[in-house]
Amino acid sequence: MEAEIMALAGTAGTAFVTLLATDAWNTVRDGVVDVWRRARPERAADISAELDSTREELLRARTEGDQETEADLRGEWRGRVRRLLVEHPEAAEELRDLLARWEPAAPQTPAVTQHATASDRARVYQAGRDIHLGQQ
Template structure:
């Protein structure tokens, strides 16, 4: 169970770090990662900082930055798992870094596309994040005006 929690935290950390690459949250992320990996010694810390900068440059220059980020997540998950195995006391620091970076990340843009096509007198009732309001309009070709005998105020039995 402890191994699962560590793996989940490493994945969360990796996803957060990679999401911050090429965003305004990058400097906070880079600094936090340097502090986190300082436990491994100056040489390892410098190697991690170099790797972070190289990966951030890949994301920034990528034709599809999200694809680049997705490819980098497993690499950083392994790095963080190794760090947490070696230094279990880094768990709280990684959680704090994740929260700090997430607060700085831009909100994901939500974009929905909905295509509805009705044919041959079909009806569509559709909604995205709202209410469905239906207005029925009678088919006027089927309506006939009332006949004089059935119209109010006319017909047999009435006297003037």
């Protein structure tokens, strides 16, 4: 169960922070607060304020090109979600449902993995898209 919690917390923390910088941020904030309200009602108002603060910090970091801050914010939310799920594993299903609903709003970044080995006089050319070579 711990591996499942870690995976879900990682996905959720990353999604929360990523989506806070989009037009869907109000929906994201409301959905996250609802999860907390059901599991830990006394923390719901704090979570709402923390999400607003995270959004402000995230937008500032993106304006300044500060990728470390963005990574830190993702890590903070992964930790918050993990702690919530450890205390309230019943919140996992609701969290999965939220993530599934938000998936179309998430920016799609294609994943490209390339591996190559060259030996002797061999050449390797790799590209994530078009490649045009002119050999002489």
